[in-house]
Each structure stands twice: as C-alpha cells, then as structure tokens.
Amino acid sequence: MNATATNPAVLRATNVRKTYQLGRLRVPVLRGVNIDVARGEFVAILGASGSGKSTLLHLLGGLDAADKASAATGPAAIEFEGTDLIRLSAGRLDEYRRRRVGFVFQFYHLLPELTVLQNVTIAAMTAMGKLEYWSKRREVRAEASSLLERVGLGHRLLHRPAELSGGERQRVAIARALVNKPDLLLADEPTGNLDRVTGASILDLFTDLHTSGQTMVVVTHDEATAARADRVVRLVDGAVQSDR
Amino acid sequence: MYQFLLTHRYLTSKVMPLLAALAVALCTAMVIIVWSVMGGFLVMLINSGRTLVGDVTVSWPITGFAHYEELIKRLEADPDVAAATPTIETYGLIGLPDGRTETVMIKGVDGPSYTLVTDFADTLYWKPIDTPHPKDVHKDDPRLSNHTLWKFAFEGGKRLVRFEKPERGNVAVEKPGVVLGVSVSGFNIRERWGFYPGQARARQPDGTLKMVPTILPVDGNVTINVLPMDSKGRAVDMVARSFPVANEFHSGLYEIDHKTVFLQLGALQEMLKMNRAQKVSTTSAVTVNERGEESFTAPTVLGEDPARVTNVLVRGKTQSFESAAADRLADKVAAIYRQFAKDFEGQVPPSTSIRILTWEDQNRTMINAVRKETALVLFIFSFVSMTAVFLVLAIFWAMVSEKTKDIGILRAIGASRAGVAGTWLLYGAAIGLLGAVVGFGIAYGVVTNINAIHEWLGEKLGLYIWDPKIYYFSRIPSDLNARHVAIVLAGGVLASCVGALWPALRAARMSPVRALRFE
Numbered sequence: 204m205n206a207t208a209t210n211p212a213v214l215r216a217t218n219v220r221k222t223y224q225l226g227r228l229r230v231p232v233l234r235g236v237n238i239d240v241a242r243g244e245f246v247a248i249l250g251a252s253g254s255g256k257s258t259l260l261h262l263l264g265g266l267d268a269a270d271k272a273s274a275a276t277g278p279a280a281i282e283f284e285g286t287d288l289i290r291l292s293a294g295r296l297d298e299y300r301r302r303r304v305g306f307v308f309q310f311y312h313l314l315p316e317l318t319v320l321q322n323v324t325i326a327a328m329t330a331m332g333k334l335e336y337w338s339k340r341r342e343v344r345a346e347a348s349s350l351l352e353r354v355g356l357g358h359r360l361l362h363r364p365a366e367l368s369g370g371e372r373q374r375v376a377i378a379r380a381l382v383n384k385p386d387l388l389l390a391d392e393p394t395g396n397l398d399r400v401t402g403a404s405i406l407d408l409f410t411d412l413h414t415s416g417q418t419m420v421v422v423t424h425d426e427a428t429a430a431r432a433d434r435v436v437r438l439v440d441g442a443v444q445s446d447r
Numbered sequence: 448m449y450q451f452l453l454t455h456r457y458l459t460s461k462v463m464p465l466l467a468a469l470a471v472a473l474c475t476a477m478v479i480i481v482w483s484v485m486g487g488f489l490v491m492l493i494n495s496g497r498t499l500v501g502d503v504t505v506s507w508p509i510t511g512f513a514h515y516e517e518l519i520k521r522l523e524a525d526p527d528v529a530a531a532t533p534t535i536e537t538y539g540l541i542g543l544p545d546g547r548t549e550t551v552m553i554k555g556v557d558g559p560s561y562t563l564v565t566d567f568a569d570t571l572y573w574k575p576i577d578t579p580h581p582k583d584v585h586k587d588d589p590r591l592s593n594h595t596l597w598k599f600a601f602e603g604g605k606r607l608v609r610f611e612k613p614e615r616g617n618v619a620v621e622k623p624g625v626v627l628g629v630s631v632s633g634f635n636i637r638e639r640w641g642f643y644p645g646q647a648r649a650r651q652p653d654g655t656l657k658m659v660p661t662i663l664p665v666d667g668n669v670t671i672n673v674l675p676m677d678s679k680g681r682a683v684d685m686v687a688r689s690f691p692v693a694n695e696f697h698s699g700l701y702e703i704d705h706k707t708v709f710l711q712l713g714a715l716q717e718m719l720k721m722n723r724a725q726k727v728s729t730t731s732a733v734t735v736n737e738r739g740e741e742s743f744t745a746p747t748v749l750g751e752d753p754a755r756v757t758n759v760l761v762r763g764k765t766q767s768f769e770s771a772a773a774d775r776l777a778d779k780v781a782a783i784y785r786q787f788a789k790d791f792e793g794q795v796p797p798s799t800s801i802r803i804l805t806w807e808d809q810n811r812t813m814i815n816a817v818r819k820e821t822a823l824v825l826f827i828f829s830f831v832s833m834t835a836v837f838l839v840l841a842i843f844w845a846m847v848s849e850k851t852k853d854i855g856i857l858r859a860i861g862a863s864r865a866g867v868a869g870t871w872l873l874y875g876a877a878i879g880l881l882g883a884v885v886g887f888g889i890a891y892g893v894v895t896n897i898n899a900i901h902e903w904l905g906e907k908l909g910l911y912i913w914d915p916k917i918y919y920f921s922r923i924p925s926d927l928n929a930r931h932v933a934i935v936l937a938g939g940v941l942a943s944c945v946g947a948l949w950p951a952l953r954a955a956r957m958s959p960v961r962a963l964r965f966e
Contacts, residue, residue: 301861316456
C-alpha cells in the first residue's frame with residue numbers, strides 16, 4: 204500500500220542539518236535532508252554505516268536537536284502535523300516522544316530490572332499522570348498484555364529481559380513502542396542484531412502493523428528489509444541520494 | 448508513577464544502594480543514641496536538681512523573714528498550691544567523726560511538711576529495699592537485710608531524728624538528728640555494682656588494714672557550727688552543737704550530695720537565733736531605797752520577735768516539667784506575696800525585693816551547661832554524620848553511570864528531565880527512609896538495652912565506659928524522645944536526598960542519544 208499519493212505528509216523534514224562538534228573539529232553528519240512521510244506510509248531509510256540514517260531518525264523522533272537555520276544554510280524544519288520540532292521547547296518535545304512517537308532500537312533497550320509486562324507499561328506510565336495511571340492501571344495492563352499477546356509473548360509476561368531471546372526482546376520493544384498508540388513508529392535497524400529467520404519474523408510483524416495502518420519509518424542498511432517498505436530513501440554521506 | 452516502579456525495582460535488586468542505606472542507618476542510629484543518652488542525662492539532672500527545692504521558692508537569704516506561717520497559710524489556700532514548707536539555708540561547718548571539718552550548706556527543714564513539698568523521703572538512702580540494684584547480681588547491698596534497722600533509719604530520716612536505745616524501758620528515745628548528703632562524710636564509696644557497701648577499709652594503729660562499718664546513721668555523730676545573725680544581718684557569736692546522724696540522702700547531684708546537710712528547722716532556728724524571742728528594753732536598773740536595800744528592776748518586755756526562715760518552698764498541684772507551668776505558679780505566688788507584704792508592711796521584705804524563683808531558675812546554671820554540652824555533642828555527631836551525604840553521593844554517582852542506558856531509554860519513551868531527576872531523588876529518599884528506619888531500630892535496641900550492653904562489654908571485654916565509681920549516676924541514663932527521633936529520621940532522609948541531588952541532576956542533564964549509545 205502506497206499512502207503518499209492519497210494522504211498528506213504527517214512528517215516533513217526540510218533542509219535538515221546536523222553537525223557534531225568533536226573537540227575543535229566540526230563533523231557534518233546530515234547535509235540538508237528533505238523527506239516527507241505520509242500518514243499510514245512505511246518508509247525505509249537505507250544507507251551504509253555512517254551515512255547519518257540513525258541521526259536522522261533521532262531528529263525525526265525528537266531525541267536530538269537539528270542545527271538551527273542560518274543565513275548560509277537557509278531555512279530548516281522538521282514538521283510533525285504542521286508543528287516544527289526544531290522550535291519546540293524541551294517539555295513539548297518530551298510530550299511529543301511520550302504520545303506521538305514510538306521507538307524500536309537495534310539493541311532493544313529494555314530495562315533489565317523490569318518484567319516484560321512492566322517494560323511495556325512503563326511507557327504508558329510516562330504518558331500519564333500518577334493519578335491517571337492509578338485509575339486506569341487495569342486497562343493499561345490489559346492493553347499491554349494484549350499487545351504482548353499480539354507479538355507472541357503472552358506467556359512471557361513476568362519474565363525478565365535476560366530470560367528472553369533476541370527476537371523476543373525485540374518484540375517486547377515493539378509492544379512498548381505501540382502501547383501509547385503512537386502516530387509514528389520509528390525503528391533503528393530493528394533486525395540488525397537478529398539472525399535471518401528471527402529478523403524475518405520481526406519484519407513480518409512490521410508488515411502486519413503497516414497493514415493495520417501504522418505509519419512507520421525504519422532505518423536499515425539491509426536491502427531486504429528496505430524492500431518491505433512503500434518507499435525507500437537512500438542516504439549517502441548525510442544527503443538523500445534517491446527517494447522512490 | 449514510573450519513578451515508584453523503578454525505585455522499588457532498584458531497591459530490591461541492587462546491593463550497592465543498600466550500602467548507602469547502611470551508612471544512613473549507622474549515622475541515624477549514632478545521633479539518636481547520643482541524643483537519647485545526653486537527653487536522659489539532662490532529664491536525670493533536672494529531676495535530681497528539682498528533688499529538694501519544690502516548684503517555686505520564696506527566698507530572703509541570711510536574715511530571713513518573719514510571719515512565714517501566715518504566708519504558708521495563704522499559699523496553701525490557693526487551689527493551685529499543693530503544699531508549702533518553711534526552710535532555712537545557711538552555710539556552716541561540719542565536724543566529722545574522723546576529725547575533718549568541711550564547709551557545707553546547712554538546711555533546716557520541717558520534716559513532715561518538707562516531705563510533702565519535695566521528694567526528700569525518696570532521696571533517703573538508708574532504708575529497707577526488697578529489689579537489689581540491677582548490677583548487684585550477688586545481692587550484697589546491706590539494705591537488702593536487717594530491715595528493722597533500716598526502717599528506723601528511714602523513719603528517723605524523714606523526721607530528722609535518731610531513735611536510740613533508752614537507758615530504761617523499751618520505748619526508743621528520739622534525738623534531733625541530721626541527714627547528711629551521701630558524699631559529705633567521704634566514707635561512702637560506691638561499688639561498681641551500684642550501691643554503697645556501708646563499710647570501708649581503714650588503717651589500724653598497728654598498721655594493718657581492716658574493714659570497718661561506715662554507716663553513720665547507726666552510731667555516728669557530727670558537730671554543726673553556724674554563725675548566727677541578728678535581724679539586721681549582724682554576726683553574733685559562732686554556735687556549735689553535736690547531732691547524731693539520722694540518715695543520709697542521695698539526690699543524684701554530686702554538688703548537692705557532697706555539700707548539703709539537713710537539720711530540724713527548730714534546732715537550726717535556735718542555733719541561728721531565728722526562733723521566736725521576747726523583745727525587751729535594754730534599760731534595767733538597780734535602785735537603792737531609803738533603808739539602803741538594793742532592788743533590781745527587770746527589763747521591760749516590749750513585745751515578741753517572731754521566728755524567721757530564709758525560704759518558703761511551694762509545690763504546685765500539677766507536676767510538669769514545662770518551664771511555663773512553674774512560671775505560672777511563680778506568678779501566683781508573687782501575687783499572694785504582694786498582698787502578704789502589704790498586710791505586714793515594715794515587718795517582712797517588700798514584694799519588690801523578695802526573690803521568687805522557679806526550680807528551673809535555681810538550677811539554671813547546671814541545666815544550661817548540660818543543654819549547651821548536649822547541643823555541642825549533637826553538632827559534632829551530626830557533622831560527622833554528614834559523611835553519609837558524601838557516601839550516598841559517591842554510590843549514586845556510580846549508579847547513575849551504571850544506569851546511563853536506562854536513563855536514555857526513559858528519555859526515549861518520553862520521560863522528562865525533571866522526571867528522571869525525580870526518579871533518582873525518590874530513590875535517594877527511599878534509601879534514606881530505609882536507612883533511617885533501620886537506624887531507628889538499631890538505636891531503639893541499643894538505647895533500651897544500653898545498660899545490659901554495657902554490662903556485657905564489661906564482663907566480656909572488661910570495658911566499663913560508665914563506671915558507677917566515677918560517674919554519679921549508677922545507670923547510664925537515656926530518654927528516647929519521639930520529637931528528637933522524628934527530627935533525626937527526617938534528617939537521615941534529607942541527608943540521603945541531598946547526597947542523591949547532584950547525581951540526579953547529572954542524570955537529568957544527560958543527552959538521550961549519548962545515553963542510549965553508552966557502553
């Protein structure tokens with residue numbers, strides 16, 4: 204399903220730049236990237252290691268700040284439903300990450316002390332106030348259990364991440380990313396740490412999510428993973444080489 | 448909400464923070480124990496200092512004041528006054544059985560009313576007891592046996608008389624006696640087991656040492672020397688009189704027990720010429736009649752000089768350690784005295800000059816000294832306890848480093864900087880609370896068993912920190928005050944939070960991307 208033609212862009216990045224300062228050295232990682240993501244679209248950002256794809260994903264997810272616009276570089280913006288993330292306050296960016304975006308990382312990034320179920324519900328906790336969570340805790344747990352059931356981990360709710368395989372951990376991470384019903388799912392090399400079979404099962408899960416209407420941006424260096432997407436944006440040395 | 452979940456999880460799955468909790472626990476316990484013992488020491492001193500002075504004292508030293516019976520009558524008519532008693536305080540010399548002479552404070556008291564106003568009877572040492580001192584495991588205290596002797600000594604002590612065997616018949620003869628502070632004679636050396644043995648090693652003429660009885664109430668006599676003053680405060684000739692020792696008292700304050708002697712009020716009034724006396728004209732004459740016979744014209748009796756005392760002690764109906772209660776009673780006594788002075792104008796000291804003192808006023812120097820000492824010791828120990836802050840800081844710093852990736856994850860799922868800082872502060876507070884509660888448990892165990900622990904240390908290691916031979920109180924005092932405990936516990940939690948603050952701010956300031964990439 205290609206949503207670009209039918210839906211307006213939910214996320215639009217215009218002339219996005221990111222430069223890291225390493226001591227006295229300025230290292231430009233992104234050099235004016237433009238990208239649109241329509242609602243319900245599955246976009247893959249494909250690039251070699253060091254091409255800036257993970258940095259772009261962090262900027263799109265509000266985890267990191269893009270360079271401010273200057274006279275030399277021209278205007279820049281990362282607009283989510285018309286709101287420019289570059290100009291958002293830290294508090295509004297936190298709110299954006301809490302309610303509008305879900306992250307899936309290559310190394311799962313689960314909290315080792317928590318159970319599978321708690322790793323999912325903790326994302327809901329950050330999105331709710333204490334009283335709100337306390338009043339809705341049963342619904343939240345039911346929703347988290349249902350999501351874990353959906354990703355095939357209904358029988359592992361009380362296990363710790365250390366007791367799970369890599370594929371299972373990634374499924375927990377996906378459930379955590381989805382528990383707040385985000386508008387946008389951002390995944391950074393979601394199969395990069397998995398064997399081919401397990402990776403394929405995770406991609407199947409992404410395909411299912413996309414089929415159910417989830418907007419997704421997946422960063423990968425793997426052509427096979429990118430092939431599952433509606434659209435593939437190739438990133439080379441911090442600039443978009445192709446977008447089709 | 449996630450802050451509580453993570454705090455709970457970190458608290459139950461990590462050993463390192465428990466070390467921080469242990470540091471808080473030890474510091475909390477240390478401060479509570481020190482405060483309880485020093486507080487107990489202060490309470491014991493206040494109790495002891497208050498034992499023999501009542502709640503409020505009306506005082507006109509040296510010359511004393513007259514019509515005190517009327518003042519006492521008026522005071523006792525007040526609904527807030529339980530009882531009042533007259534006393535005389537003067538300095539004098541005491542000649543002891545071994546030939547020594549010491550300077551002492553001599554108090555003339557009316558036994559029956561004095562025991563109503565003060566706890567004098569409770570302080571009498573030589574009396575029959577049934578339960579030995581906790582340290583007296585061998586029951587060597589002489590007061591445990593020969594109860595008849597001690598009963599006589601106790602009854603005699605209360606009335607300041609000694610009962611002696613009559614030359615004829617069976618009825619004991621009462622002789623006016625003195626009650627000495629237990630340390631006045633110098634014969635009473637307390638055993639480590641917390642009692643006075645009633646005998647001491649004495650060198651005999653042949654050079655040998657022999658245990659001799661030292662209980663003065665049995666057959667000891669002392670000589671009291673006082674310098675009387677007339678009503679104008681002029682010294683009259685020194686008066687000396689011998690008295691048998693009726694009993695000895697133990698108030699718990701060395702300064703009092705070492706330098707105070709009680710005597711019957713009447714006897715002391717007589718010696719100081721403060722008793723009731725006829726006032727006569729100084730002109731007498733010898734006349735010779737016409738037959739050459741001499742006749743003597745006696746001095747004219749002009750009136751009567753009433754008896755005088757230097758103090759009237761007052762006991763309130765409600766017994767309270769609050770300064771305000773004694774102050775209220777002092778105000779009432781002052782009002783009664785004002786009217787009394789008005790009615791006896793020119794015969795008693797004016798109300799503007801009379802000294803009306805509460806028990807706290809009279810012991811202020813000693814109480815303030817101990818209060819200051821307590822504050823100083825607490826300050827030092829609290830300062831030492833600040834090490835807990837740095838220990839928590841070091842442990843939390845290490846933990847924040849260890850948990851950098853978790854911090855990145857929390858930020859990625861939307862936790863704010865304040866939320867992340869709050870997680871670590873809450874964790875610090877939980878560590879502090881756990882440490883404070885454990886510390887209180889340790890302190891409670893130590894304070895409530897401090898004497899047993901001390902005994903055990905003495906028996907097993909020969910370590911007697913609080914030796915009753917040296918310290919005046921035979922037991923280590925303690926007072927576990929709820930308000931003090933609450934302050935220390937809150938301090939423990941606060942110290943832990945302060946220690947966690949810097950690491951918490953560091954965690955909050957972390958870049959989420961860098962935190963996620965942390966290896």
